[in-house]
Amino acid sequence: MKHIYSILFLLVILSCGNSEKEEVSIETQSHQEEVVVSASQFESENMALGELSTQDFNQTVTATGFIDVPPSSRASVTAFMEGYIKNTPLLIGDEVKKGQLLVTLENPEFVELQQNYLEVFNQLTYLKSEFERQETLYKENITSQKNYLKAESDYKGNLAHYNGLKQRLKMLNINPSNVENGNISSTINLYAPIAGSITKVNVSNGSFVSASTEILEIVNTNHIHLELMVFEKDILKIKKEQSISFKVPEASNNAYKAEVYLVGTSIDVTDRTIKIHGHIEDDENSPFVTGMFVEAQIITDASSGNALPKEAVAKIDGAFYALVLQNQDDGYAFEKTKVAVGKQTEAFVEVLNTQDFKDKQVLTKGTFMLLSGGE
Structure with a gap:
């Protein structure tokens, strides 16, 4: 009886072993031209099917x-004269509009410049009047040419000085009309030349800046x-x-x-x-x-050309292959098909022998695993 039980137990083990081998062969059966995959393996390995698609292959x-x-669109804000930063309320990232106040500078030299302008302006009225008087007298032969030319020189020299100082005031954003009315300020304002965002702030309150110092940058x-x-x-x-x-x-x-x-x-x-x-x-x-x-x-x-995803094409022994679906019953039966490869991108491979793949389902995920395992 012991021998009989031993024989029966051995037969059961062999039977189970053959069953397991048959199940594995169904799931991974592979030879030179055909690969069969069970439905459970197809799902567990996250395999997928696809078709030829038109893709761009650019040089x-x-x-x-x-x-x-x-x-x-980029502006550096500088001063035409040196001075001390009295006020700079802006930070990097602030949006500004064209003409918006950016920085206030203070310097006693601003006062001196305006004083010089006011003096020249006041002299200009007298020198102009004297020039016109001497011109009239000269035309009537009452005064000498020397007196006339001196009056002309004094007036035009003062006029040039006046115009120069006036342009300097405008460059510093000081209104000459205010100075002519006796309004003199020790500060000047710098305004945004363009609209944009502040990308650089190179100063702080109290900083001294020269005429060449980049105070702010706007982009x-x-x-x-x-x-x-x-x-x-x-x-x-x-x-x-x-x-x-x-x-x-x-x-x-x-x-x-x-x-x-x-x-x-x-x-x-x-x-x-x-x-x-x-x-x-x-x-x-x-x-x-x-x-x-x-x-x-x-x-x-x-x-452009017909293409398959790169995952759908496996390189085996120097040649390229894809798996074309033949039938789908209890599992998936694929035919190993050679691919004539053309141009490639990061994601796609151009297929030159399109007649072998046209209107057919192709395995797009898991191809290399199946083909390399079957070689």
């Missing part, structure tokens, strides 16, 4: 650069653009109005569109690059900040 030139604004980002650098070997491929696809890798994975607007005409001898100016699509509503680093692809030749 591109790689470029790097940054976000910038035109020179007319208007209503019209931002790309400043790209392209290597010399690629420059002959670049033309105006070519499309640009670019990313800001440190901030986003999104791709944005632009267009080549200007191509530089001289090469930087230090790194053998040339500058490309690109206009960004819908730049007024873009989220960019000036100075952002960008990676760009300039599309020099556009084409």
Whole structure:
């Protein structure tokens, strides 16, 4: 009886082993031309089906650069005379309008300048009157030419001095009419030359600034653009109005569109690059900040073709294959089909032998796992 029980137990074990082997072979049965996958394995491995689709396969030139604004959209605020900062209420990031008060400066020299102007202005009335009198007398041969010429010289010299001082006051935003009325101030105001955002504040209250000191910087980002650098070997491929696809890798994975607007005409001898100016699509509503680093692809030749996702194509022994669905009953039966590969992008592979895949379902996820496991 012990022998009989032992034999029966052995038969049960062998039976279970054969059953397990049959189940595995159904799920992963693979040979040279056909691969069969069970429905449970298809679902558990997150496999998926797809078809040929039309995709763009463009020839591109790689470029790097940054976000910038035109020179007319960037302004440095400086004073024409040195002075001390009396008031600067703005911070980096503040929005300002054109003509808005930015900074107030104070300096005793402002008072001296206005005094000189007022003195010259008051003298001008007398010298003009004397010149006109001498001119009349000279024409009537009552006075000498010497007296006439001296009066003319004094008047015109004073007039030139007056006009020069008047322009200096205007440059300092001091109204000459107020000075002529006796209103003299020890302070001057600096106003925003353009609308935009404050990007630099280089002073604080009480700071002394010279005429060359940059007090503030204003940038208007209503019209931002790309400043790209392209290597010399690629420059002959670049033309105006070519499309640009670019990313800001440190901030986003999104791709944005632009267009080549200007191509530089001289090469930087230090790194053998040339500058490309690109206009960004819908730049007024873009989220960019000036100075952002960008990676760009300039599309020099556009084409399209039938393609499969890269995950659908596996490279085995130097050749490319995909799995084409033959039937779907209890599981999925695929035929291993060779792919004639054309151009490639990051996500897609162009298929040249489209007749083998047209209107057919192809495994788009899990292909390499099945084919490499079956070799």
